[in-house]
Amino acid sequence: MSEPVTLPEEAPEQARHPFAEAWEMFRRNHAALVALVLLVLICVLALIGPALYGRDPYDMVWAPFTRPGENWDFILGTDYLGRDLLAMIISGARVSIIIGLSAAFVSIFIGVTVGALAGFYRGWVEEALMRFTEFFQVLPTLLFSMVIVALFGASLPMITFAIGVVSWTAVARITRAEFLRIRELEYVTASRASGAKNAKLMFRVILPNALPPIIVQSALMVGSAILFEAGLSFLGLTDPNVVSWGQIIGSNRTYFLDASFTVTIPGVAIFVTVLCISLVGDGLNDALNPKLRAR
Numbered sequence: 257m258s259e260p261v262t263l264p265e266e267a268p269e270q271a272r273h274p275f276a277e278a279w280e281m282f283r284r285n286h287a288a289l290v291a292l293v294l295l296v297l298i299c300v301l302a303l304i305g306p307a308l309y310g311r312d313p314y315d316m317v318w319a320p321f322t323r324p325g326e327n328w329d330f331i332l333g334t335d336y337l338g339r340d341l342l343a344m345i346i347s348g349a350r351v352s353i354i355i356g357l358s359a360a361f362v363s364i365f366i367g368v369t370v371g372a373l374a375g376f377y378r379g380w381v382e383e384a385l386m387r388f389t390e391f392f393q394v395l396p397t398l399l400f401s402m403v404i405v406a407l408f409g410a411s412l413p414m415i416t417f418a419i420g421v422v423s424w425t426a427v428a429r430i431t432r433a434e435f436l437r438i439r440e441l442e443y444v445t446a447s448r449a450s451g452a453k454n455a456k457l458m459f460r461v462i463l464p465n466a467l468p469p470i471i472v473q474s475a476l477m478v479g480s481a482i483l484f485e486a487g488l489s490f491l492g493l494t495d496p497n498v499v500s501w502g503q504i505i506g507s508n509r510t511y512f513l514d515a516s517f518t519v520t521i522p523g524v525a526i527f528v529t530v531l532c533i534s535l536v537g538d539g540l541n542d543a544l545n546p547k548l549r550a551r
Contacts, residue, residue, distance in 0.1 A: 281543040288539025291532040298529055302349035313343040313499050321515040335504070335518050336511050344499050345525055351500040352482050352526070355416055356533075359481035362420025364474050367427025368463070374428070375435025376458050382432075389428050397422040398487060405493045412498055419484045423477060430473055434466035468544035472537055479533035486526055501526050 404418040489502030508518035
C-alpha cells in the first residue's frame with residue numbers, strides 16, 4: 257500500500273510595507289494619479305520655466321491688451337502694461353507655489369503643536385488650548401489676514417504668515433483627535449512604562465502614527481493658501497512688485513470687461529493647480545486610511 261502523498265505547505269505571504277500598500281492604493285485612483293502628474297509638471301515649470309522661456313515678466317514688450325493669438329511671439333497675449341502674460345504665468349507659478357507651501361507649513365506647525373499638547377496632556381491644558389483654537393476658528397479669516405497685512409505691510413513673508421496664522425485650526429482639531437485616540441493604545445502604555453519621557457511619547461511614538469490624516473489635511477491646505485493669496489491680491493493687499501498668479505488677477509481686475517483674458521488665464525492656472533492638489537489629497541486620504549485601503 258503506497259504512503260499518502262503530503263503536499264508541501266505554502267510559504268506564508270510576506271507582509272508588504274505600508275508605504276507599498278499605500279502607493280498601490282493611490283495608483284488605483286486614476287484621477288489622483290493624473291493630478292499628481294500634472295502637479296509635478298507645474299512644479300517643474302515653476303522651477304525651470306523662467307530659465308527656458310527667458311523673457312522678463314516685468315518688461316513691457318508689446319502693446320497693452322494684445323489678445324492670445326494676435327501675435328504669436330506672445331502666445332497668451334499681454335497685460336495692461338504690455339507685459340508678456342506667459343512670462344508672468346511661468347514666473348508667478350513659483351511664487352504662488354512657494355506661498356502655498358510656506359503658509360501650509362506655518363499652519364501645520366501651529367496646528368500640530370496646539371493639537372498635540374491638547375490631546376496629550378488633557379485637563380486644563382486641553383481646555384485652554386481648545387478655547388484658544390475656538391477663538392481663532394470663529395474669527396473671519398479673510399478679514400483677520402487683511403488686518404495683519406494692513407498693519408505689518410504687504411511683503412511676501414508677511415502675506416505667508418498672515419495666511420498661515422489664520423488657517424491652523426483644522427490641523428489642531430485633527431491632531432488632537434488622533435492624539436486622544438492613540439495615547440490610550442497598548443504600545444504607548446508600554447513606552448510610558450519603560451520610562452519614555454513626555455516629549456518622546458508625543459513626537460516619536462504618537463505623532464508618527466497620527467500623520468496620515470495630518471498629511472491629507474496639509475495637502476489640501478496648500479491649495480487653500482494659493483486661493484487665499486489670490487483673494488488678497490484681488491483686494492490689492494499683496495506686493496505689486498512680486499509676480500504671482502493672484503497678483504496678475506489683482507492688477508488686471510479693473511480691466512476685466514475690456515480684456516477678460518488677463519484675469520481668466522491666471523484664474524485657470526489657479527483652478528487647475530488647486531484642483532490637482534485636491535485630487536491628490538483625496539487620493540492620499542484613500543491610500544493612507546486603513547479602512548478605505550481594506551476595501
